Amino acid sequence: MQKRVFMVAGYNTVSLGSGRSEFNPKKENPGIEHYMMEAGRATLNMINGAKNVDESVVGNFMASRFNNQAHLAAFIPSIDKDLLYKPSVRVEGACASGGLAVVTAVKSILAGTADVVLAIGVEVQNTVKAMYGADHLALADYHKKRQAGHAYFFPGKFSDRAGAYANAYGEEYMRKGLAQWYANCIENARLCETAQEYENKNEHLIETGLMPPDGSRFVDHLNFTDCSKVSDGASAIAVVSEEGLKRIGISAREAIELVGFAQTEDNIMEEPGDPLELSTTKVSVQQAMQMAGIKKEQLATVETHDCFTIAGLLATEAFGFADKGKGAAFVANGHTSRDGQIPFNTTGGLIAWGHPTGATGVHQVVTILEQLSGKAGQAQIPIPDDKPYGMTVNMGGNDKTVVSMVFKKCD
Amino acid sequence: MNNLDRYQNITVLGAAGKMGSGILLLNVLHSVRLMHQPQNADKTFVIHAIDQSYERLEGVMNYLKTQVLKWAEKNIVELRKQFIRRSHLIDNKDIIEAFVNDAISIVKPSVTIESAYQSYLVFEAIIEDEAAKTDVLRKIKTNNPNHPFFLSNTSAIPISILDKKAGLEKHIIGCHFYNPPAVQKVIEVVELKDGLPELSQLVKDFAKHMGKLIVEANDIAGFIGNGFFMREIKYAVDLYESLKKELAPAEALLAVDKISHELLVRPMGIFQLMGYVGIDVCSLIMRVMDNYLLEPLQCSFLDDLLNKGFRGGQNADGTQKDGYFRYSKGKAVEVLDIDSQQYISIDTIEAKVNDFLAVKTKTYSWNQLSRSKYKEKHLNEYFESINQEKSKGASLAKDYMQSMKAIGQKLYEDGVTKSIDNVNAVMMNGFYYLYGPVNNFIK
Numbered sequence: 001m002q003k004r005v006f007m008v009a010g011y012n013t014v015s016l017g018s019g020r021s022e023f024n025p026k027k028e029n030p031g032i033e034h035y036m037m038e039a040g041r042a043t044l045n046m047i048n049g050a051k052n053v054d055e056s057v058v059g060n061f062m063a064s065r066f067n068n069q070a071h072l073a074a075f076i077p078s079i080d081k082d083l084l085y086k087p088s089v090r091v092e093g094a095c096a097s098g099g100l101a102v103v104t105a106v107k108s109i110l111a112g113t114a115d116v117v118l119a120i121g122v123e124v125q126n127t128v129k130a131m132y133g134a135d136h137l138a139l140a141d142y143h144k145k146r147q148a149g150h151a152y153f154f155p156g157k158f159s160d161r162a163g164a165y166a167n168a169y170g171e172e173y174m175r176k177g178l179a180q181w182y183a184n185c186i187e188n189a190r191l192c193e194t195a196q197e198y199e200n201k202n203e204h205l206i207e208t209g210l211m212p213p214d215g216s217r218f219v220d221h222l223n224f225t226d227c228s229k230v231s232d233g234a235s236a237i238a239v240v241s242e243e244g245l246k247r248i249g250i251s252a253r254e255a256i257e258l259v260g261f262a263q264t265e266d267n268i269m270e271e272p273g274d275p276l277e278l279s280t281t282k283v284s285v286q287q288a289m290q291m292a293g294i295k296k297e298q299l300a301t302v303e304t305h306d307c308f309t310i311a312g313l314l315a316t317e318a319f320g321f322a323d324k325g326k327g328a329a330f331v332a333n334g335h336t337s338r339d340g341q342i343p344f345n346t347t348g349g350l351i352a353w354g355h356p357t358g359a360t361g362v363h364q365v366v367t368i369l370e371q372l373s374g375k376a377g378q379a380q381i382p383i384p385d386d387k388p389y390g391m392t393v394n395m396g397g398n399d400k401t402v403v404s405m406v407f408k409k410c411d
Numbered sequence: 412m413n414n415l416d417r418y419q420n421i422t423v424l425g426a427a428g429k430m431g432s433g434i435l436l437l438n439v440l441h442s443v444r445l446m447h448q449p450q451n452a453d454k455t456f457v458i459h460a461i462d463q464s465y466e467r468l469e470g471v472m473n474y475l476k477t478q479v480l481k482w483a484e485k486n487i488v489e490l491r492k493q494f495i496r497r498s499h500l501i502d503n504k505d506i507i508e509a510f511v512n513d514a515i516s517i518v519k520p521s522v523t524i525e526s527a528y529q530s531y532l533v534f535e536a537i538i539e540d541e542a543a544k545t546d547v548l549r550k551i552k553t554n555n556p557n558h559p560f561f562l563s564n565t566s567a568i569p570i571s572i573l574d575k576k577a578g579l580e581k582h583i584i585g586c587h588f589y590n591p592p593a594v595q596k597v598i599e600v601v602e603l604k605d606g607l608p609e610l611s612q613l614v615k616d617f618a619k620h621m622g623k624l625i626v627e628a629n630d631i632a633g634f635i636g637n638g639f640f641m642r643e644i645k646y647a648v649d650l651y652e653s654l655k656k657e658l659a660p661a662e663a664l665l666a667v668d669k670i671s672h673e674l675l676v677r678p679m680g681i682f683q684l685m686g687y688v689g690i691d692v693c694s695l696i697m698r699v700m701d702n703y704l705l706e707p708l709q710c711s712f713l714d715d716l717l718n719k720g721f722r723g724g725q726n727a728d729g730t731q732k733d734g735y736f737r738y739s740k741g742k743a744v745e746v747l748d749i750d751s752q753q754y755i756s757i758d759t760i761e762a763k764v765n766d767f768l769a770v771k772t773k774t775y776s777w778n779q780l781s782r783s784k785y786k787e788k789h790l791n792e793y794f795e796s797i798n799q800e801k802s803k804g805a806s807l808a809k810d811y812m813q814s815m816k817a818i819g820q821k822l823y824e825d826g827v828t829k830s831i832d833n834v835n836a837v838m839m840n841g842f843y844y845l846y847g848p849v850n851n852f853i854k
Binding site: 129131132134135138143146147148150151152216217218 | 484487488489490491495498500501502503504507
């Protein structure tokens with residue numbers, strides 16, 4: 001990269017929704033502006049004020065339907081009066097909107113138009129019941145596919161992938177992997193106070209994860225436990241240049257450096273060529289690692305887009321940690337757990353931390369920042385000296401928009 | 412005429428009542444699903460909802476909209492498949508709205524009996540009064556050229572009496588739903604001797620389509636459900652009178668309720684259940700049954716309460732009216748001292764009642780066990796421990812259980828049902844008991 005780019009001052013709100021004791025679906029819950037202000041102000045406080053910010057980016061998927069609100073960039077000045085009249089933009093790429101927000105901020109730094117960019121991701125989804133939320137989320141695929149699609153459109157899409165996986169490699173074999181992915185996520189979320197499943201008390205996680213799906217009530221090949229949460233929340237982070245770090249008065253040791261990234265797009269009008277593969281994710285991961293000049297063995301941890309447990313399994317294969325068809329065994333054998341060969345989603349991922357869609361890509365970067373800078377609290381995993389890298393993969397739609405980023409711990 | 416023809420023009424009498432509105436909802440859900448089958452695209456389905464006033468009918472139409480919407484939301488996976496041919500409906504929201512509109516459009520509210528004169532099926536859910544039922548059924552039979560089938564929701568009056576007195580020529584069957592009909596799984600079906608096989612088959616098909624469980628009862632007043640419930644009320648009242656020798660009235664009432672609720676692991680105690688159904692309704696059913704049975708069932712205890720103005724039952728919003736208990740946020744907080752006609756805070760007397768019962772065995776809540784995979788095991792262990800216990804509460808609970816078993820067995824011996832299992836099935840599915848009253852828990 002022509003310039004060094006750093007991530008610093010990350011903040012996650014609580015991921016609010018079912019599972020959190022403070023959540024009551026029958027009462028009015030905080031709106032999108034509340035989350036933007038909470039996350040934005042927390043990050044601004046850490047970088048010594050909004051006066052240091054040159055530009056802002058907000059990633060959001062579907063406020064226009066969940067909240068009857070568009071034009072989110074114009075909410076940025078409500079976060080702080082020092083953001084008034086400064087450039088601000090909203091970006092959208094379905095569930096990869098957060099990742100796009102970070103990448104857009106990075107490009108401003110690289111282009112030299114800014115040294116400090118505030119990147120926020122936000123989504124508030126608990127405004128409607130699940131069956132209506134499914135309508136909104138279905139817009140992440142080609143609208144002409146909706147009519148023939150499942151009532152729960154995206155669970156239906158990933159259920160089809162799980163069905164193909166089960167058909168190719170065995171139902172029981174796959175289910176063991178999915179159950180272990182679910183169990184890992186819940187156990188990790190119990191270590192993170194902002195996680196939606198932080199209070200989960202289930203003592204029989206594997207047993208729960210092994211329950212056979214019921215296609216008459218939901219989808220054919222996935223359970224509710226295989227799905228990410230319906231969440232409200234926001235995450236924010238400052239994306240800065242070396243000059244930016246000086247301006248905000250924070251040392252590089254408290255930051256992480258972006259050393260490679262890729263933003264990869266597939267044709268939304270076409271179905272995946274091979275349902276057994278996250279092809280776009282695979283290309284995206286390879287491009288980002290190539291740009292960073294690292295191998296997967298140098299990664300200490302990965303935050304991947306497990307909107308469904310099957311997406312987690314397929315991600316291990318897209319990364320090359322497991323061969324094609326071996327992801328279920330790789331996960332079932334504990335290699336992705338927090339003390340495994342490559343810890344994935346150390347605060348619960350989308351399955352258990354939560355999935356406020358537009359915020360997820362930013363949340364993933366905040367998690368990597370916390371892990372690599374040693375500030376992950378109870379959820380902290382060891383970062384070996386020979387593995388100073390962490391990576392995020394943020395996916396929009398059915399593997400259509402993918403943002404991958406490689407970060408390095410700063411010495 | 413086949414069943415499908417009959418479903419095309421239905422009447423629900425008493426459609427705005429507690430039971431009638433539920434039966435109407437069931438029929439609406441049944442008919443709208445028939446309507447959506449491709450082979451029925453050219454057919455018209457009509458349900459006449461008849462009641463006494465448009466005000467009551469407006470209320471029931473609102474209830475229908477809410478309930479059909481909830482049903483559609485819950486069953487969106489199935490609905491989406493059914494609606495696949497309607498290509499202009501894209502979102503779940505579009506499909507749910509279309510389903511609700513289709514369902515509501517079937518219903519024709521009416522305050523005149525003439526609306527039933529074209530129907531092929533007549534569901535009757537009016538007041539539990541022989542003369543009133545006979546009068547309305549006779550009018551329809553006389554004026555309706557379609558030889559309609561009558562399905563009566565009576566829970567107390569023998570079907571053969573209605574058949575003879577209204578001149579229905581065996582075109583009637585007892586079809587006793589439990590409250591709320593859309594939720595409760597069981598339908599108590601009472602066929603006439605030499606009744607029409609096609610009527611019996613129609614009820615079976617309807618029940619199967621709606622996922623209901625049919626339990627057959629014979630044509631003896633009260634059938635299984637009320638045959639059991641009314642006799643249990645008498646037992647509970649006698650027990651209350653007996654405990655009043657040792658406890659204050661409110662304490663005795665609370666003690667009986669606790670025995671029948673907590674110690675028998677039921678969803679609610681017998682006095683709470685009476686209040687839920689309505690003290691007036693219980694009294695009416697007893698009086699009606701009394702007309703047809705040799706065994707005296709009428710209960711002056713209930714009549715006295717009614718005279719004092721305590722009726723129980725529910726408000727329009729589903730909250731409980733004052734009866735044996737007063738409620739706050741759905742929970743009983745005060746209990747009636749019948750003698751002084753004053754309500755007393757349960758908190759102030761509960762400890763004394765618990766001391767009186769002095770049960771040492773750890774009880775399970777009904778809620779807890781109803782969701783447990785190990786329900787049977789826990790029930791066995793619990794009653795085994797109660798069997799061993801010498802406390803007053805355990806002794807009263809054992810007596811109560813034995814008396815309930817005797818009531819169930821007597822229903823069988825009296826010919827109300829051909830099987831003990833039917834008694835248990837009605838009490839478990841219609842009253843949400845975790846186990847049938849005829850059991851071997853108590854040795």
